[in-house]
Amino acid sequence: MTSQAADGPETVAASRRSKISREREQEFFDAVLEQIRECGYEAVTMDGVAASTRCSKSTLYRQWKTKPQFVVAALRSRRVSKFEGIDTGSLADDLREVARAAGRWSTGDTKLLQALGHAVTQDEELAMALREALVHPEIASLNAILQRGVERGEIAADQPALEYIPAQLFGVIRARPVVDGEYADPDYLVRFVDAVVLPALGLTSGRGT
Amino acid sequence: MTSQAADGPETVAASRRSKISREREQEFFDAVLEQIRECGYEAVTMDGVAASTRCSKSTLYRQWKTKPQFVVAALRSRRVSKFEGIDTGSLADDLREVARAAGRWSTGDTKLLQALGHAVTQDEELAMALREALVHPEIASLNAILQRGVERGEIAADQPALEYIPAQLFGVIRARPVVDGEYADPDYLVRFVDAVVLPALGLTSGRGT
DNA sequence: GTGTACCGGTACTCGACCGTATCGGTACAC
DNA sequence: GTGTACCGATACGGTCGAGTACCGGTACAC
Numbered sequence: 161m162t163s164q165a166a167d168g169p170e171t172v173a174a175s176r177r178s179k180i181s182r183e184r185e186q187e188f189f190d191a192v193l194e195q196i197r198e199c200g201y202e203a204v205t206m207d208g209v210a211a212s213t214r215c216s217k218s219t220l221y222r223q224w225k226t227k228p229q230f231v232v233a234a235l236r237s238r239r240v241s242k243f244e245g246i247d248t249g250s251l252a253d254d255l256r257e258v259a260r261a262a263g264r265w266s267t268g269d270t271k272l273l274q275a276l277g278h279a280v281t282q283d284e285e286l287a288m289a290l291r292e293a294l295v296h297p298e299i300a301s302l303n304a305i306l307q308r309g310v311e312r313g314e315i316a317a318d319q320p321a322l323e324y325i326p327a328q329l330f331g332v333i334r335a336r337p338v339v340d341g342e343y344a345d346p347d348y349l350v351r352f353v354d355a356v357v358l359p360a361l362g363l364t365s366g367r368g369t
Numbered sequence: 370m371t372s373q374a375a376d377g378p379e380t381v382a383a384s385r386r387s388k389i390s391r392e393r394e395q396e397f398f399d400a401v402l403e404q405i406r407e408c409g410y411e412a413v414t415m416d417g418v419a420a421s422t423r424c425s426k427s428t429l430y431r432q433w434k435t436k437p438q439f440v441v442a443a444l445r446s447r448r449v450s451k452f453e454g455i456d457t458g459s460l461a462d463d464l465r466e467v468a469r470a471a472g473r474w475s476t477g478d479t480k481l482l483q484a485l486g487h488a489v490t491q492d493e494e495l496a497m498a499l500r501e502a503l504v505h506p507e508i509a510s511l512n513a514i515l516q517r518g519v520e521r522g523e524i525a526a527d528q529p530a531l532e533y534i535p536a537q538l539f540g541v542i543r544a545r546p547v548v549d550g551e552y553a554d555p556d557y558l559v560r561f562v563d564a565v566v567l568p569a570l571g572l573t574s575g576r577g578t
Numbered sequence: 579g580t581g582t583a584c585c586g587g588t589a590c591t592c593g594a595c596c597g598t599a600t601c602g603g604t605a606c607a608c
Numbered sequence: 609g610t611g612t613a614c615c616g617a618t619a620c621g622g623t624c625g626a627g628t629a630c631c632g633g634t635a636c637a638c
Binding site for chain 2: 201282321
């Protein structure tokens with residue numbers, strides 16, 4: 161979706177003819193996102209990003225007016241779902257696969273979500289960028305997976321638990337660190353899917369145990 | 370006013386004989402927690418708290434060495450579960466009641482959780498205080514509710530979904546703002562319990578299997 | 579009434595960071 | 609070779625907040 165006309169360095173940065181290559185730009189973005197994960201949004205400094213990428217602060221300010229705009233740009237460079245391409249032919253297996261992917265993804269981008277968690281309530285544009293970058297793509301591909309399950313007749317389209325699946329998965333990923341003090345790894349998430357998500361959807365042979 | 374009772378102000382603040390009454394101390398705590406909810410942990414200022422409580426910054430620093438220690442003390446003053454006292458005699462109704470309580474509670478303390486979400490990853494003591502103040506009490510009373518359900522024979526003690534209930538509830542509360550862009554109100558949470566939690570526990574009457 | 583110790587207020591030091599300005603160097607156009 | 613425009617480095621101004629120091633006022637002890 162929205163495949164950005166992929167020719168020349170026509171990225172966000174390059175409305176003027178900047179000497180910053182796209183790879184270089186991505187380095188900046190990676191650096192700032194990494195700093196956010198490590199230190200939190202408020203603690204990220206332009207000096208820090210400049211230092212870690214060995215560029216000048218001036219260079220950053222030439223391309224992006226302010227720190228929030230820079231961060232937003234960095235987030236927008238990441239609109240790819242980690243669940244894309246999952247299609248095993250079985251809804252239960254798809255969901256287990258999603259759990260595994262989410263678990264791998266989790267330590268990285270959960271930190272991002274966590275770190276931006278509050279900044280987002282202060283800056284609406286940042287909130288939109290975050291949702292577009294990390295949430296909407298995942299929800300879209302997740303919904304596609306569920307939709308295929310419905311079409312295959314594995315579950316009813318009006319299954320009441322259906323609409324809560326995305327919130328449920330995002331939820332445990334965010335809740336585990338607070339509840340148990342550790343990140344939600346793939347193993348935990350797969351067990352969660354087996355123990356809760358599938359039974360809630362009526363997809364298990366009862367509570368077999 | 371309020372010449373202290375015989376046992377004296379035995380709170381954190383008063384290892385020395387401070388003139389700060391316990392009510393006054395709680396005002397400080399309320400103020401700083403409110404500021405955290407509003408502006409985030411990093412943006413909280415001692416000047417701000419002092420101003421909003423009409424006390425001197427010196428007074429705060431006399432009682433607590435640093436800002437983190439002050440916040441930790443404020444958190445520790447709040448170790449009360451909002452689920453305490455729920456006991457309808459039916460596990461399903463208990464859980465619905467928990468959902469309602471959590472929904473009311475959510476806008477307030479979810480903001481706290483959100484606002485401290487990242488600061489917690491930097492300061493271990495803060496993390497512990499947060500868990501002890503906002504998470505453990507709720508989990509404890511929630512587990513008591515589940516335990517009573519087991520004892521009444523409503524569910525099996527080895528129900529695999531059991532151990533995930535706390536994470537599940539905390540999860541959707543934290544996920545809803547990100548997924549849907551709005552807080553989890555009581556109505557939403559009750560519907561969630563009916564659509565997901567109870568079916569996952571095998572407790573539904575509406576939809577068989 | 580005198581001493582003590584804490585309160586509130588204010589002013590201060592010190593450091594951090596945002597965003598700007600300035601400067602020499604250099605890739606590229608022509 | 610000359611001009612242009614961007615790069616990196618550095619330095620600077622301005623703001624803001626943590627934590628300290630000092631002050632006069634006052635409640636309480638004895």
